[in-house]
Amino acid sequence: MSRIAQAFQNKKAFIAFITGGDPDLETTEELICAMDQAGADLIEIGVPFSDPTAEGIVIQEANARALAAGCTTDKLFEMVSRVRRRTQIPLVFLTYMNPIYTYGKERFFRQCRTAGIDGVIIPDLPFEEKEEVAPICAEYGVDLVPLIAPTSKERITMIAKEAKGFIYCVSSLGVTGVRSEIRTDIGAMVRLVKSVTDLPCAVGFGISTPEQAAKMAAVSDGAIVGSAIVKLVAKDGKDCVEAVSEYVRSMKEAIAGLDDFTS
Amino acid sequence: MKKGRYGDYGGQYIPETLMNAVIELENAYEHYKNDPEFNRELEDLLKNYAGRPSLLYYAEKMTKDLGGAKIYLKREDLNHTGSHKINNVLGQVLLAKKMGKTRVIAETGAGQHGVATATAAALMGMECEIFMGKEDTDRQVLNVYRMELLGAKVHAVTSGTQTLKDAVNETMREWTRRVDDTLYVLGSVMGPHPFPMIVRDFQSVIGREIRQQLLEREGRLPDAVLACVGGGSNAMGAFYEFIPETSVRLIGCEAAGLGVDTDQHAATIAKGTRGIFHGMKSIFCQDEYGQIAPVYSISAGLDYPGIGPEHAMLHDTGRAEYVPITDEEAVQAFEYLSRTEGIIPAVESAHAVAYARKLAPAMKPDQIIVVNLSGRGDKDVAAIARYRGVQIYE
Numbered sequence: 001m002s003r004i005a006q007a008f009q010n011k012k013a014f015i016a017f018i019t020g021g022d023p024d025l026e027t028t029e030e031l032i033c034a035m036d037q038a039g040a041d042l043i044e045i046g047v048p049f050s051d052p053t054a055e056g057i058v059i060q061e062a063n064a065r066a067l068a069a070g071c072t073t074d075k076l077f078e079m080v081s082r083v084r085r086r087t088q089i090p091l092v093f094l095t096y097m098n099p100i101y102t103y104g105k106e107r108f109f110r111q112c113r114t115a116g117i118d119g120v121i122i123p124d125l126p127f128e129e130k131e132e133v134a135p136i137c138a139e140y141g142v143d144l145v146p147l148i149a150p151t152s153k154e155r156i157t158m159i160a161k162e163a164k165g166f167i168y169c170v171s172s173l174g175v176t177g178v179r180s181e182i183r184t185d186i187g188a189m190v191r192l193v194k195s196v197t198d199l200p201c202a203v204g205f206g207i208s209t210p211e212q213a214a215k216m217a218a219v220s221d222g223a224i225v226g227s228a229i230v231k232l233v234a235k236d237g238k239d240c241v242e243a244v245s246e247y248v249r250s251m252k253e254a255i256a257g258l259d260d261f262t263s
Numbered sequence: 264m265k266k267g268r269y270g271d272y273g274g275q276y277i278p279e280t281l282m283n284a285v286i287e288l289e290n291a292y293e294h295y296k297n298d299p300e301f302n303r304e305l306e307d308l309l310k311n312y313a314g315r316p317s318l319l320y321y322a323e324k325m326t327k328d329l330g331g332a333k334i335y336l337k338r339e340d341l342n343h344t345g346s347h348k349i350n351n352v353l354g355q356v357l358l359a360k361k362m363g364k365t366r367v368i369a370e371t372g373a374g375q376h377g378v379a380t381a382t383a384a385a386l387m388g389m390e391c392e393i394f395m396g397k398e399d400t401d402r403q404v405l406n407v408y409r410m411e412l413l414g415a416k417v418h419a420v421t422s423g424t425q426t427l428k429d430a431v432n433e434t435m436r437e438w439t440r441r442v443d444d445t446l447y448v449l450g451s452v453m454g455p456h457p458f459p460m461i462v463r464d465f466q467s468v469i470g471r472e473i474r475q476q477l478l479e480r481e482g483r484l485p486d487a488v489l490a491c492v493g494g495g496s497n498a499m500g501a502f503y504e505f506i507p508e509t510s511v512r513l514i515g516c517e518a519a520g521l522g523v524d525t526d527q528h529a530a531t532i533a534k535g536t537r538g539i540f541h542g543m544k545s546i547f548c549q550d551e552y553g554q555i556a557p558v559y560s561i562s563a564g565l566d567y568p569g570i571g572p573e574h575a576m577l578h579d580t581g582r583a584e585y586v587p588i589t590d591e592e593a594v595q596a597f598e599y600l601s602r603t604e605g606i607i608p609a610v611e612s613a614h615a616v617a618y619a620r621k622l623a624p625a626m627k628p629d630q631i632i633v634v635n636l637s638g639r640g641d642k643d644v645a646a647i648a649r650y651r652g653v654q655i656y657e
Contacts, residue, residue, distance in 0.1 A: 050554040051423060051540065053432045054278045054439070060422055073552050097276050097539040102553030124276045124542070132274075132539075149280040151442060159279075173280060174440035 003090035003118050004042065004143055004165045008200035013041035013222030014213070014252045015202055016229055017094065018244075019062035020045045021071025023237045025079045029086075030241050031233070036089040038245040039252030041222070044121065047076060047095035054123035056177030058227040061234065073103050077115045084116035092119040092145060092165070097132070105133055109140040119143035119165040127159050137164070148193070149173075150184045156192040160199070167193055167201045169220060177227045179206030187219040210254030217255040225251060267456025270579060272572035275455040277542045280439045288446065289457040291362045296464065301361065308353045312386065313343045315350075315468065319476035319633070325603050325619075332486065332626035334619055336636045337473055339497065340608065346638030347469060347497040348379035352448060354465035356383035359446035366390040366445040370434040372399055372427035372493065373564035373611065374406025375638055376450030381415035391415040394434045396426040399563045406642055424557045427493070427567045431541055451494025452571035455542030459571050466500025473633055474504050481631060487512040487622065490635040491614040492585065493529070493565035495574045497637035502583060512584065514622070515574060516614040518560035519587035529558035531570040532578050532585035538569075545572045561590040561650065564611040564638075592617040594650055597640060609638030610647065 007013045016035045020028050032043055046052075048066035052059060080091060093112065100108045100122070112120070120142055125132060130144065137144040143165030148156050150173055160167055169189055171182045186203055193201045203216040204224030213223040232247060233240045267273050275285060295301040309315040318338040326334045339347035359367055367389050371377030377393040384391035393415050400407050400419040410417050423429035431454075438447045449458040452466070470488075477485055488505055490498035492515035505511040520528035528534065531546050538547040540555060548556040548568040560566045577583035588596075593610055596617035601607045608616055612635070619634045626632070640647075648655045 051428065051432050053435050053541075056436075057422075064423075067554060098547075098549070098553035098555070100553075101539045101544075102536070102549060102551065123278050124539070126275060126277060126279050126282045128275055128282070147279045149278070151280050151283050153283065155279075155282065170280060173442065175436045 002143070003088065007041040007090045008166065008221050011041070012217040012255045012258050013200070013202060014039065014248070014255055015042045015044060015204070015222055015224040016040040016248055017044040017046060017224060017226030018229055018233060019048060019059060019066050020076045020079070021048055021066035021069055022062040022230070022233055023065055024069050025071060025075055027238050027240070029079050029083045031244055032083050032089070033086050034241045034245045035248045036087045038248040040089065040248050042090045042092060044092045044094050044224070044226070047073060047093050047099050049096045049099055052096060054175055056175040056227060058230050058234070059176050062230045073099055077111045080115040080117060090118045091116065092121060093117055094121045094123070097122055097124050100133065105136050109136045109142050112142045113140040117142060119145045121145045121147065121168055123147065127155065148189060156189060157196045160193040160197045163197060163199050166199055166221070168224065169201050169203045171203050171205045171207070171216065176205055178208040182206050182212065182216070186216060190220045210250055213251050214254045214258060218258050223255055267460070269573040269576035272544050272575045273456055273459060274544050275542060276539050276544065277455045278439055281442065284438070284442045285455055285457065287362070291358060292457055292461055295358055295361055301357070305354055305357055308357065309350065309468065313349045313353060314341065316472045316476070317341050319473060319480065322604050325600070328603060329620060329623040331623040331628065332630040332632045333628070334623055335477065335631065335633045336606070337469060337501065337633055339469065339635060339637045340612070340639035344375070344379045344382050345641070346375040346379065346609065347466060347500060348376045348450060349382070350468055350500065351450065351462050351465040351496060352376070352379040352383045355446070355448045355461065356380070356387050356389060359389065359448065360387050362446065364444055364446045367448045368392045368394070368434055368437050368445055369448045369450060370427065370430035371395050371450065372430065372566055373562065373642065374399065374403040374410070375564060377410050377415070377417070378406055378413070380448050381410040381413035384415065385413045392437070393417045394420050394430045394437065396424070396430050397421045398425040399427070402646055403563060403642060427563065428555060451496040452499045452573060453494040453541060453543060453569060459543065459573055462496050463499045463503055463573065466496050467503040469497065469500035469635060470502060470504030473501065477631070477633065484508055484511055485633045486510070486626065486630040487514055487632045488635065489514045489516060489615040489619055489632060491516045491565060491611045491637060492570060492574060493518065493567045493611065494569070495571040497635050499571060499573060501635040506582060513577065513582065514618060515583055515585040516588045516618045517585055518562055518565035518614060519589045520559040520561070522589055523587045527559040528587070529560040529566050529568065530587040531568065533587045540569060543572045545569055545575045561593065561646065562610045562614065564609070565614065586618055588614040588617045594647060596620060597643070597647055606636070607640035607644070608636055609640050610643040612637045
């Protein structure tokens with residue numbers, strides 16, 4: 001069983017996102033280990049990009065901080081190789097197409113496999129363009145995790161059928177960021193996914209409180225939290241590890257109580 | 264060629280949230296472009312509102328002064344709102360209206376596309392919001408107020424380099440926030456399919472008119488068509504008609520800023536590499552890791568780190584040529600055309616005028632150059648004055 005599949009094995013998954021290299025790569029490495037210890041089931045690492053068009057202001061600023069601190073794709077791969085010796089938690093890159101394309105698609109995914117990256121989420125690579133990388137992902141055993149959105153409607157089953165790893169269900173319109181309320185009928189989206197695949201379906205965008213995480217995880221296979229964690233990193237910089245651990249623990253606890261009801 | 268592709272360039276590299284919106288747009292466009300009623304309405308707007316056809320003016324003094332090829336200016340600067348942008352905007356906003364949208368959003372660099380969009384929105388009763396880099400709202404103060412006069416809300420974008428690329432980022436983000444009632448009226452032949460096609464088609468009226476007007480005047484086709492290139496909409500509009508006419512040289516003039524050997528330029532073809540950004544595979548100014556480079560030009564409208572995918576293909580196939588023009592050359596051309604012909608060009612268009620000054624003397628008197636004068640220069644007067652060390656207050 002793949003590491004990603006294990007993250008959802010008989011439990012609701014708590015998925016934590018941080019931007020790689022924010023505030024620096026040493027802190028990113030410590031955060032990955034600490035979040036693993038605190039109960040995170042899967043970690044998404046954002047590959048910093050100059051123009052992250054699907055992100056809200058919190059993660060935009062994290063990208064800018066990481067780049068200003070000198071993070072590059074090569075240094076990020078080196079960090080992943082190091083942290084892989086310390087933890088077996090599934091690691092997924094969230095990256096825009098351009099850092100992959102300019103690095104060289106083949107070289108990028110070969111490095112993913114060597115370093116121990118289990119999957120990639122590419123917000124600007126819709127179903128229609130996935131052949132750009134899907135064959136190479138398959139060759140190197142890196143899962144290409146697709147996104148579905150509230151506007152996807154009839155596209156959901158088409159996307160889910162060819163998904164790998166898990167399906168990232170975008171909870172709301174707009175970009176990433178904390179929201180006070182999520183109005184989308186997530187349950188209906190998940191049911192459509194489940195009608196064509198056994199892959200897990202995790203919900204992200206807008207989740208920040210334990211209550212929201214529990215609510216989203218109750219109708220899906222897990223909750224993804226990014227901006228709320230990145231805010232803690234922004235606030236405390238290199239000293240953020242303890243606060244992030246505490247936050248991750250509280251979020252994991254909120255959804256762990258749901259495990260009995262796993263669909 | 265695959266749908267939405269120009270060779271390997273183009274495509275639809277956008278968030279899933281927007282996919283149904285671009286599919287809906289493509290379907291609507293494919294329907295309405297063949298709809299006689301839509302075309303009648305658009306032609307009426309172009310003729311009676313925008314003032315088309317625009318003049319093809321024989322620049323006799325400039326021709327004599329340069330002592331080579333005959334120079335004609337395609338006067339897109341005489342269109343309502345002062346640039347070629349209105350051609351595309353009338354088409355897209357009319358399309359938005361037919362699609363049942365009630366709100367349009369757009370990016371703008373110099374403000375010409377923003378002004379045109381705000382104008383069409385006012386005319387057709389649509390809500391309008393414009394995203395403009397903070398640096399550009401500062402250097403184009405008059406255009407900001409103009410858009411507000413027209414009833415648009417202008418957002419100054421403070422992220423990234425605070426210029427055109429960031430305005431595009433923010434408009435794309437806004438579209439994902441509110442996609443149901445809103446159409447993103449993209450201003451150039453860039454972005455995800457179908458935008459490069461739609462904008463090209465609506466701008467191609469420029470080239471069709473050039474052909475017809477020149478045939479009437481000279482009984483022949485031009486030897487070269489020159490246009491400035493940022494994203495490349497006025498150039499594509501002027502070139503498209505002539506792509507099959509291989510005797511016609513197509514020359515795009517890029518913004519070289521302080522020079523292509525400095526890091527202060529926006530010369531994508533001269534200095535860029537292939538990448539995937541803003542919804543398209545094309546050529547971009549970027550570093551080895553794909554981080555988009557901060558670009559620079561005196562011209563806010565050419566201050567963009569990419570180029571439309573069809574231009575990238577025309578460059579690769581050699582059908583079109585792309586040349587860099589520095590700030591200094593553009594400013595000199597701005598002043599030259601003002602004094603020689605009594606026409607103040609947009610500083611963007613001045614890049615094409617600058618290349619005509621280099622090219623014409625090397626050509627024969629029986630040859631013809633058409634320069635697409637994409638916009639008028641009133642908006643640039645204060646910036647040119649500052650460049651020359653004169654402080655004036657707008």
